[in-house]
Amino acid sequence: MTTVKIGFVIFPNLTQLDFTGPLQVLNRLPESKIHIIAKSLDPVPSDCGLSLLPTTTFKDCCQLDLICVPGGGGVVGAMTDHETVDFIRNQAASVRYITSVCTGAFVLGAAGLLEGRRATTHWAYTDLLTLVGATFEKARIVRDGNVITAGGVASGIDFALHMAAEIAGEEAAEAIQLGIEYDPAPPFASGHPDRAPTPVTALVALRNAKNREAYRAVLQSRDIERRFSSLQPDSRSGGGSHAFVPPGSE
Numbered sequence: 437m438t439t440v441k442i443g444f445v446i447f448p449n450l451t452q453l454d455f456t457g458p459l460q461v462l463n464r465l466p467e468s469k470i471h472i473i474a475k476s477l478d479p480v481p482s483d484c485g486l487s488l489l490p491t492t493t494f495k496d497c498c499q500l501d502l503i504c505v506p507g508g509g510g511v512v513g514a515m516t517d518h519e520t521v522d523f524i525r526n527q528a529a530s531v532r533y534i535t536s537v538c539t540g541a542f543v544l545g546a547a548g549l550l551e552g553r554r555a556t557t558h559w560a561y562t563d564l565l566t567l568v569g570a571t572f573e574k575a576r577i578v579r580d581g582n583v584i585t586a587g588g589v590a591s592g593i594d595f596a597l598h599m600a601a602e603i604a605g606e607e608a609a610e611a612i613q614l615g616i617e618y619d620p621a622p623p624f625a626s627g628h629p630d631r632a633p634t635p636v637t638a639l640v641a642l643r644n645a646k647n648r649e650a651y652r653a654v655l656q657s658r659d660i661e662r663r664f665s666s667l668q669p670d671s672r673s674g675g676g677s678h679a680f681v682p683p684g685s686e
Contacts (some may be wrong), residue, residue: 437601438467439468440465440468440469440470440502441468441498441499441501441506442468442469442470442471442502443471443502443503443504443527444458444459444471444472444473444481444504444505444506445474445520445523445524446472446473446474446490446506447474447475447505447513447514447517448480448510448572449481449482449508449513450480450506450507450508450509450510450511451482451483451506451507451508451589452484452486452488452508452589453590453592454506454508454540455489455506455537455592456594457590457592457593457596458504458506458537458592458593458596458639459591459602460593460596460616461593461596461612462502462596462600463599464600464610464612464615464616465600465603465604466604467604468603468669470491471492471497471498471500472489472491473490473492473493473494473497473523474490474494475493475494475503475517476490476654477490477492483508483509483510492524497523497527499527499530499531500527501531501532502533502535503527503528503531503534503535504535504536504540505524505540505543506536506537506538506592507536507537507538507539507540507541507542507543507557507589508538508539509586509647511649511652513671515542515543515546515654516607516654520543521543521547522547523582524544524547524549524656525547525609527549528549528553531582533548533584534583534584535584535585535586535588535599536557536580536584536587536596537556537586537592537595538557538586538587538591538592539557539558539561539651540559541555541557541565541568542561542568542651543633544568544583544654545565545567545568545569545570545655546655549571549583550565550570550583551569552635553569553570553580553581553583554573554578554580555571555572555578556572556573556574556575556586556587557572557585557588558587558644559585559587559588559628559629559633560588560641560644560648561644561651564655567656574593576591577594577619584598584599590627592647592657595635596620597609597649598640616637618639626632
């Protein structure tokens with residue numbers, strides 16, 4: 437079996453669970469190699485005080501099979517960093533899977549990879565997807581061709597299990613799920629605004645308001661507009677637009 441090369445792009449102030457959730461799942465894939473990629477090999481601070489160590493740099497990274505971009509408060513900086521965006525765009529020309537978790541979708545958008553696509557992101561930011569040419573699809577995981585986007589934070593674990601099933605088969609994915617004892621039973625039904633109490637939804641929306649406006653300002657800038665309106669590699673292999681369904685569940 438050929439080794440599957442999986443890369444996570446990290447940047448300062450990312451939400452660590454956007455990254456470490458999928459990392460924990462995909463690192464257990466048989467015949468896989470994980471690359472944690474940043475501008476340099478220096479530790480990268482996350483949004484919760486945990487620093488992360490890259491294993492390679494943009495300059496030295498091999499061609500990947502799957503690239504994943506997490507989200508978080510550092511997305512504004514990542515979207516406006518030419519080196520980060522160019523690396524993602526260049527990798528996307530040849531990868532099998534272009535993926536994101538949470539607001540990492542907007543970094544894909546800044547690279548021009550969501551133009552004309554269906555996508556999802558954290559619920560508090562979904563209306564901004566139009567600013568990168570994408571159409572919001574209400575689903576925890578959305579696939580359009582070889583572009584797969586996941587909703588907010590914890591959805592990254594579900595996304596990674598779906599990818600594990602596609603790459604290595606359902607049995608391998610189920611073994612990973614059991615190995616990490618992923619059997620969610622949250623104490624509250626507040627994991628999505630469709631179910632959360634209205635005051636809780638309003639509180640969380642308010643907490644995200646400043647970031648939303650920062651995203652909007654960047655996405656409406658001429659620089660980002662030029663990026664996603666320029667000629668991009670065709671990454672539409674793998675079928676049409678649909679909410680991602682794991683193999684065997686249809």
